[in-house]
Amino acid sequence: MPSATVNNHRPSELLSRLASAEPEVKLRALREVKNQIIGNRTKKLSFIKLGAVPAVAGILADSADDVIDYNNNNCNVNNNINNILVQSAAALGSFACGFDAGVQAVLDAGAFPNLLRLLSNSNQKVVDAGARALRMIYQSKLVPKYDFLQQKNMEFLISLLNSENENVSGLGASIITHSCETSLEQKVLFDAGILRRLNSLLEGGSLSQRYSSLESLASIFKNNSELVSKFAGAEIERPLGSIIDLLKDRYPRTRLLACMCLIVIRNTSPHLLQDIGVKSKLIHILLELLDDPGQVGDEASFAFSSLIAQKEDLQKLALEANAIDKLHHHLQKGSLRPRRYEGILLALADMCSKLESCRSKFLSLQVLNLVTDALTDDSADVRTAACICLKSVTRSIKVCNVGNSFAVLVLIFNANIAYEMPIQNLSAGYFMNEMVVVPLVQLFLDPSTSVQVAALGAISNVVVDFTTHKCIFVQCGGMKQLVQLATSMESAVRSNALWALKNFVFLADNRLKEGVFSELTASLLSSLICDPEPSVQEQALALVRNLVDGCMNSVEFMFAEDGLILGAIGRQLQNASKAEIGIQGMYALCNVASGNEFHKEAVMHQLFPQMVDKNESFMINFLQSNDSQLRTATVWTIVNLTCPSSPGAFGRLVKLRNAGIVSQIKHMVNDPCVDVKFRVRTVLGQSMAFGDN
Amino acid sequence: MPPFWIVIRQLVEIEEQMATSKKVITREEWEKRLNDVKIRKEDMNKLVMNFLVTEGYVEAAEKFRMESGTEPDIDLATITDRMAVKKAVQCGNVEDAIEKVNDLNPEILDTNPQLFFHLQQQRLIELIRNGKVEEALEFAQEELAPRGEENQSFLEELERTVALLAFEDVSNCPVGELMDISQRLKTASEVNAAILTSQSHEKDPKLPSLLKMLIWAQNQLDEKAAYPRINDLSNATLEDPTV
Numbered sequence: 050m051p052s053a054t055v056n057n058h059r060p061s062e063l064l065s066r067l068a069s070a071e072p073e074v075k076l077r078a079l080r081e082v083k084n085q086i087i088g089n090r091t092k093k094l095s096f097i098k099l100g101a102v103p104a105v106a107g108i109l110a111d112s113a114d115d116v117i118d119y120n121n122n123n124c125n126v127n128n129n130i131n132n133i134l135v136q137s138a139a140a141l142g143s144f145a146c147g148f149d150a151g152v153q154a155v156l157d158a159g160a161f162p163n164l165l166r167l168l169s170n171s172n173q174k175v176v177d178a179g180a181r182a183l184r185m186i187y188q189s190k191l192v193p194k195y196d197f198l199q200q201k202n203m204e205f206l207i208s209l210l211n212s213e214n215e216n217v218s219g220l221g222a223s224i225i226t227h228s229c230e231t232s233l234e235q236k237v238l239f240d241a242g243i244l245r246r247l248n249s250l251l252e253g254g255s256l257s258q259r260y261s262s263l264e265s266l267a268s269i270f271k272n273n274s275e276l277v278s279k280f281a282g283a284e285i286e287r288p289l290g291s292i293i294d295l296l297k298d299r300y301p302r303t304r305l306l307a308c309m310c311l312i313v314i315r316n317t318s319p320h321l322l323q324d325i326g327v328k329s330k331l332i333h334i335l336l337e338l339l340d341d342p343g344q345v346g347d348e349a350s351f352a353f354s355s356l357i358a359q360k361e362d363l364q365k366l367a368l369e370a371n372a373i374d375k376l377h378h379h380l381q382k383g384s385l386r387p388r389r390y391e392g393i394l395l396a397l398a399d400m401c402s403k404l405e406s407c408r409s410k411f412l413s414l415q416v417l418n419l420v421t422d423a424l425t426d427d428s429a430d431v432r433t434a435a436c437i438c439l440k441s442v443t444r445s446i447k448v449c450n451v452g453n454s455f456a457v458l459v460l461i462f463n464a465n466i467a468y469e470m471p472i473q474n475l476s477a478g479y480f481m482n483e484m485v486v487v488p489l490v491q492l493f494l495d496p497s498t499s500v501q502v503a504a505l506g507a508i509s510n511v512v513v514d515f516t517t518h519k520c521i522f523v524q525c526g527g528m529k530q531l532v533q534l535a536t537s538m539e540s541a542v543r544s545n546a547l548w549a550l551k552n553f554v555f556l557a558d559n560r561l562k563e564g565v566f567s568e569l570t571a572s573l574l575s576s577l578i579c580d581p582e583p584s585v586q587e588q589a590l591a592l593v594r595n596l597v598d599g600c601m602n603s604v605e606f607m608f609a610e611d612g613l614i615l616g617a618i619g620r621q622l623q624n625a626s627k628a629e630i631g632i633q634g635m636y637a638l639c640n641v642a643s644g645n646e647f648h649k650e651a652v653m654h655q656l657f658p659q660m661v662d663k664n665e666s667f668m669i670n671f672l673q674s675n676d677s678q679l680r681t682a683t684v685w686t687i688v689n690l691t692c693p694s695s696p697g698a699f700g701r702l703v704k705l706r707n708a709g710i711v712s713q714i715k716h717m718v719n720d721p722c723v724d725v726k727f728r729v730r731t732v733l734g735q736s737m738a739f740g741d742n
Numbered sequence: 743m744p745p746f747w748i749v750i751r752q753l754v755e756i757e758e759q760m761a762t763s764k765k766v767i768t769r770e771e772w773e774k775r776l777n778d779v780k781i782r783k784e785d786m787n788k789l790v791m792n793f794l795v796t797e798g799y800v801e802a803a804e805k806f807r808m809e810s811g812t813e814p815d816i817d818l819a820t821i822t823d824r825m826a827v828k829k830a831v832q833c834g835n836v837e838d839a840i841e842k843v844n845d846l847n848p849e850i851l852d853t854n855p856q857l858f859f860h861l862q863q864q865r866l867i868e869l870i871r872n873g874k875v876e877e878a879l880e881f882a883q884e885e886l887a888p889r890g891e892e893n894q895s896f897l898e899e900l901e902r903t904v905a906l907l908a909f910e911d912v913s914n915c916p917v918g919e920l921m922d923i924s925q926r927l928k929t930a931s932e933v934n935a936a937i938l939t940s941q942s943h944e945k946d947p948k949l950p951s952l953l954k955m956l957i958w959a960q961n962q963l964d965e966k967a968a969y970p971r972i973n974d975l976s977n978a979t980l981e982d983p984t985v
């Protein structure tokens with residue numbers, strides 16, 4: 050009976066036996082290494098650290114050379130060589146199985162070309178072992194891409210796919226899944242007639258051939274609507290049907306892969322698979338696959354997300370299929386593997402991203418508590434997913450105070466000031482309690498940038514609150530941390546921190562704003578307005594816009610440190626790289642222009658600086674922009690500057706007229722955007738009050 | 743359509759007809775209906791072959807192939823390898839079984855953590871059975887504990903297994919069923935199923951599920967009618983309807 054202990058199989062001792070000159074000893078050692086590492090990540094790692102991979106790769110290389118030397122002269126010797134080849138290839142394949150460190154070690158040891166050589170061996174077991182190992186390796190992104198564009202590579206690939214050996218044809222399909230990314234690569238494969246071969250593997254192949262051909266089909270179609278229409282059109286009608294048939298397959302993995310393939314096709318060409326039957330079938334199958342205890346169940350939620358993301362009709366269907374109940378049920382089970390946990394949270398996030406009915410279902414089931422728990426999970430991916438889910442749910446306007454939001458709208462009209470209003474998340478007050486806020490704020494300091502960014506995204510929605518709860522956020526140090534993060538090295542962190550601050554000061558009282566402003570300082574804010582990253586510029590300008598909400602005290606912020614901020618805004622507007630920056634900058638000026646005479650003149654100074662008045666004013670470009678929001682913001686500013694009740698209005702009107710702006714505005718009386726049209730009429734009315742026509 | 747489905751469909755049709763009152767169907771009437779169902783001999787043969795192959799009866803399958811001319815849907819040689827693995831687990835030689843599976847196809851245990859854990863667990867059980875306490879502890883620590891860290895449910899199963907060491911009389915302790923021969927059979931059939939799946943073969947034979955369907959359909963029908971029931975499944979004798 051074989052000994053069950055591991056005592057006399059210590060890795061180091063095994064390694065020395067690998068180096069033995071005796072083929073028998075070597076073979077036994079190889080087999081033992083293989084048997085120790087299969088299924089055992091810990092062992093793989095410790096063997097890799099001891100340098101086992103180069104040792105095994107060396108044996109493979111030597112024996113592959115021996116095959117040529119002996120050239121079938123001696124049957125016994127050959128038998129031994131073949132066994133060594135099989136065992137070493139199997140060991141290398143296992144090192145690479147689902148383990149990037151192993152793949153790297155195998156690649157570094159130069160084993161790749163020798164494994165390829167095994168494919169042309171005359172012994173089927175050697176071919177099997179080589180193909181299996183290569184397939185394992187091709188699961189990793191660490192492997193260099195296969196170059197389909199070279200003629201001889203394409204020929205080799207076709208020979209793999211045409212092989213009778215299912216491991217070899219499976220390898221061919223895995224290479225496609227691994228390396229087919231660009232539309233050119235997709236087209237080359239399509240033109241080479243690969244689809245026909247994949248399709249025959251789909252219909253007549255074994256289980257594993259079916260798996261790999263479904264995966265390769267998906268990678269050939271991904272985001273390439275031209276190929277999809279060629280495929281689903283006249284040329285080959287059947288394949289789509291045969292994929293749909295596989296939705297009924299008895300193997301869960303086949304059903305999952307068929308779903309994923311159809312989802313790729315649907316997302317690429319939305320006009321296909323519009324049949325409600327197929328849509329609800331996909332939803333039902335994926336929800337059912339969540340129950341699978343293995344990898345299929347883990348991946349089902351990701352496939353579900355890709356099916357429903359951004360698509361209201363599918364989210365509605367999924368809600369009717371009790372998707373939220375089912376996802377909730379899985380969360381309740383607890384002790385989920387990270388991948389599964391992450392997938393379920395992201396699926397919930399996508400479910401709640403658009404429809405109010407979904408969010409109210411989410412709230413009624415009290416899923417929130419479970420999602421909040423996930424904020425402190427060990428896995429960074431799970432924490433990120435929990436933040437994304439919270440962000441999605443807090444978009445809810447369900448529990449918003451109607452009276453308040455109405456008041457906001459009235460306020461905007463009365464004072465001619467503009468907020469960057471986070472319209473989507475008026476309900477956030479509901480979430481503004483310690484249970485959610487404190488763990489979210491703690492994630493600001495998370496070691497993972499993606500967690501930080503996601504936490505900031507979530508807090509952006511949570512901190513919007515009309516009245517009372519903002520102080521919780523300040524008390525737990527959230528505001529100070531946001532300011533800190535606004536100076537992060539990562540532009541995504543800077544921009545999301547500013548986004549959150551922007552929402553935080555939205556309709557906040559002056560005391561809170563002063564707090565934020567003194568923490569931020571004028572110099573930091575103006576340098577953020579001039580950040581190299583446009584998304585940061587935009588958020589910094591939007592923050593200014595909300596900070597200066599027409600009340601005199603807050604307008605004064607702009608004039609701290611000799612009007613540093615105002616100057617920065619002016620500079621950005623002179624050379625705004627995209628419309629969004631113009632919009633936020635103009636609204637910021639618009640709000641300043643709602644102040645007193647001095648404020649209005651300061652805005653004029655930014656709009657018409659002495660130095661550049663020979664050039665056409667950027668205001669004209671803004672008014673002629675295709676972006677209606679930019680036109681609106683610009684006209685609003687002019688409304689505030691020419692308000693007849695202020696003494697200097699006429700002088701400013703003259704300046705605007707001289708710059709050709711008034712005549713431009715006259716051309717806009719029938720602007721397609723209602724907002725613009727009304728504001729244009731206000732400007733013209735005001736200018737007529739000064740006798741202009 | 744497979745023959746048993748036809749029978750089941752008939753049963754369901756009869757059931758529908760008799761939705762209102764409980765009708766009596768005589769043996770004569772029943773047999774006449776059964777005779778109307780045409781079942782191809784080849785289909786029956788395929789069912790039998792499927793059973794023999796899946797359950798691993800190589801010699802019987804070989805004989806049956808020669809006698810009936812039914813081709814198995816799998817290379818019979820692979821059955822021998824699979825049976826050797828199954829047998830090794832059944833005899834408690836788990837390490838041997840693991841090595842055999844790895845020779846057959848190294849991907850099976852590398853991509854199936856649950857099966858790998860159950861085999862290792864079985865190895866631990868065998869060590870405990872043989873009274874090798876120290877070895878068992880070392881094995882649990884070195885091989886199984888890392889798997890428990892990766893998966894909560896493995897950890898629970900591991901704890902249950904290690905608990906065996908705490909009892910003098912393991913067969914009469916709360917986790918005693920782990921020592922039972924049925925635990926070996928459970929593990930053996932799990933390996934068997936995994937090997938079959940890796941060979942693109944279904945892991946369960948069709949015959950038992952057809953019999954289950956037959957029983958289900960009869961139970962449904964019982965509520966609606968009295969008819970010649972099959973109680974003795976191995977001989978398929980029709981009982982007289984009891985009124």
